[in-house]
Amino acid sequence: MVKVMQCWDDGTIGDARLTEILRKYNAKATFNLNPDYHGETRGEQRWVGINEPGWSFKGFRDGKLGKNELREIYGGFQVASHCMKHECAGAVPDDVFIKSALDARHYLEDLFGQSCPGFAWPCGRYTQETADALLEAGFAYGRTTQNAERISECEHPMILHSSCHFHDGQFYQKYENAKAGDGLFYFWGHTFENMDSEGLWNQLEMKIKYISEDPDATWVNLCDIDWKNAIASTKA
Numbered sequence: 670m671v672k673v674m675q676c677w678d679d680g681t682i683g684d685a686r687l688t689e690i691l692r693k694y695n696a697k698a699t700f701n702l703n704p705d706y707h708g709e710t711r712g713e714q715r716w717v718g719i720n721e722p723g724w725s726f727k728g729f730r731d732g733k734l735g736k737n738e739l740r741e742i743y744g745g746f747q748v749a750s751h752c753m754k755h756e757c758a759g760a761v762p763d764d765v766f767i768k769s770a771l772d773a774r775h776y777l778e779d780l781f782g783q784s785c786p787g788f789a790w791p792c793g794r795y796t797q798e799t800a801d802a803l804l805e806a807g808f809a810y811g812r813t814t815q816n817a818e819r820i821s822e823c824e825h826p827m828i829l830h831s832s833c834h835f836h837d838g839q840f841y842q843k844y845e846n847a848k849a850g851d852g853l854f855y856f857w858g859h860t861f862e863n864m865d866s867e868g869l870w871n872q873l874e875m876k877i878k879y880i881s882e883d884p885d886a887t888w889v890n891l892c893d894i895d896w897k898n899a900i901a902s903t904k905a
């Protein structure tokens with residue numbers, strides 16, 4: 670048996686397409702959001718020239734979803750703090766970072782009427798001090814961008830590695846390894862990494878379908894696992 674978790678960062682327009690796929694296969698997911706970066710309405714999604722200033726992924730610019738649609742698009746899924754403005758631990762003073770992590774959590778809890786104890790480290794950056802402080806502040810787990818063969822063997826619930834990124838070439842192998850291992854499989858990514866490539870979107874849909882059709886698999890939310898205990902039990 671395997672408990673399967675997934676999470677997606679940054680709240681871009683591609684998430685709207687993904688949530689339709691997830692609903693089709695009854696899959697659970699957590700979306701890590703930066704509340705201050707969402708405008709009132711949806712941003713733009715288009716290919717930009719290489720000389721055009723501003724952010725893009727390989728030339729594909731995926732704007733943020735609008736505040737006016739967040740509840741509808743993410744309804745029924747978990748949302749979690751990714752800081753208000755994607756602040757990176759160690760790059761801003763610790764008190765500023767921790768306030769931003771908590772402000773995002775409280776904003777999302779108010780907007781969605783759900784408890785949001787999850788966290789994903791912007792840029793994958795963390796420090797021991799900020800990890801300890803966020804645990805102290807009541808967060809249940811914090812996801813890095815590193816991989817672990819057995820995620821239950823992480824040292825600290827706020828320094829939780831995932832099994833793999835969703836584009837990992839060994840995705841299915843790592844899934845089978847998790848089934849044979851500690852029974853926890855966790856993948857993550859950004860939907861903008863699929864750009865508007867039908868091939869990449871189909872590959873992702875096949876992964877979701879494969880897991881949903883596996884009788885040995887159960888989709889769970891990250892925050893359904895008691896990470897402190899899950900980690901401690903592997904050290905007993």
Ligand SMILES: [Zn+2]
Pocket residue numbers: 678679751755790791792
């Ligand atoms: Zn991010």
